[in-house]
Amino acid sequence: MKETPSAKLVSSANHTASPFGTQFCDHMTLVRFADGRWSEVETLPVGPLPLHPASHVLHYGSSCFEGMKAFRMQNGGVRIFRLDRHVERFQRSAELLCLPLPPADIVEAMIRQLVDLCLDDIPEAPGALYLRPALIGTEENIGAAGAPSAQAMLYVLASPVGDYFSRGGHGLTILIEDQELRSTPGFGQAKAGGxxxxxxxxxxxARKEHGADQVLFCPNGDVQETGASNFFLINDSQLLTKPLxxxxxxxxxxxxVITLARDLNYDVIERDFTVAEVMDWIQTGEAALSGTAAVLSGVGSFVHKGATYKVGDGSTGPNTRKLSDALRALQSGRTEDRFGWLS
Structure with a gap:
């Protein structure tokens, strides 16, 4: 297994893993697009990619990626969580980036092939094998600022991981940014490096000035998402989030999370809401971030206009823990896969 030079091994009761995303399995899968067709899937040792310095991605940002996890089940088997939805989103990102569209069957085959090669590296739950497909434009043309790349490379990396936020039961500190946008308008739905x-x-x-873990972007007071995760407000009976x-x-x-919340009889509300509503909600309720890496992580405090506002007692709240536990139990096969999410 390969490890980046900066990685420092840390241990837990369930697995040993490097900081999230710094340790890699020995192999990756790769295909290339040229002359209007995709090549056969290659299996290669993880290492530097051969890229011409004029490659489209290096000058015009033609890249997108995806992130998903494979989990070891209690019976020893391995399943990938919501593979079809992740591949669908990956294709949508490729469309938005004007990159050659990778067929779903090729992407799925690359991912499954890599998982099979990495079976021995998959940690026990709550650890997982994080899977990172990446698609980049490789046409050698620095004059193509106004044209999509006609050539591309798609590769998949595998990384054994533990928790993204290593805070124990402590909630995250989130700075509220109520003016700036996270991304270009209309382009936020792309999983693009830009x-x-x-x-x-x-x-x-925010980290330097306030010790914050993340930033919640709320341009003109409209609550959207953090720099890397979606955002929820939760209480004993409701879950509130912005509509897509x-x-x-x-x-x-x-x-x-929304599907599980409905299954657990929470009233799921998808509507726009403001920073003022967040401040009011946290007087009695909870806040949380969600994502493949973050899973469902509780917020312990917000920083807004120089003041700090505590959420509950500053730890992950009981409803956030309840939903997080339900999601992790399903992902690891400890409860029935009643939604057909494991493949």
Whole structure:
């Protein structure tokens, strides 16, 4: 198994893993697109990619990616969580980036082939094998600023992971940014590197000045999402989140949490809401972030206009824990896969 030079091994009762996303299985799968067709799937050792310095991706940002997890079941088997939905979103991102559209069957075959190669590296739950397909434009043309790349490379990496936020039961600290946008309007639903890059300066500043873990983007007071996760407000009977639109990522974990919440008799409300409503809600309720990496992580405090506002006692709330436990139990096969999400 390969490890980046900066990775530091940490242990837990259930598995040993490097910091999230810094440890890789020995192999990756790869295909290329040229002359209007995709190549056969290759299995290669993980290592540097051969890219011409004029490659489209290096100059015009023609790249998108996806993230999903494979879990080890209690019976020893391995299943991938919501593979079809992740592949569907990956194709949508490719369309928005004007990249060659990878057929679903090719993407699924690459992912399954890699999982089979990495079976021995998959940790026990709550750990997982994080799977990262990435699609990049490789046409060698620095004059193609106004044209899509006619050539592309698609590869899949596998990384054994534990928790993304290592905070124990402590809630996250979130800075509320009520003016700036996370991404280009209409492009937030793409899982593109540029969206994360555009949010990064705000996250770095929030971490440096306030010790925040993430930034919640609320342009003109409209609550959207954080730099890397969808956002929920939760109480004993309700779950509130923004309805899907083109301004933010259509999270597969978001959809999973909503489905589980309805199954557990929460009243799911999808509507626009404001920063003022967040401040009012947290006086008695909870807040949480959701994503493939974050799963469902509780918020312990918000920073807004220089003041800190605590959520409950600052730890992950009981309803967030309830929904998170239900999701993790389903992902690891400890409860019945009643929604057909494991494949």
């Amino acid at each position: 969206n994360y890059a555009s949010a990064l300066r705000h996250v770095v500043k 639109d083109a301004s933010f990522l259509h999270g597969v974990t978001r959809d999973s």
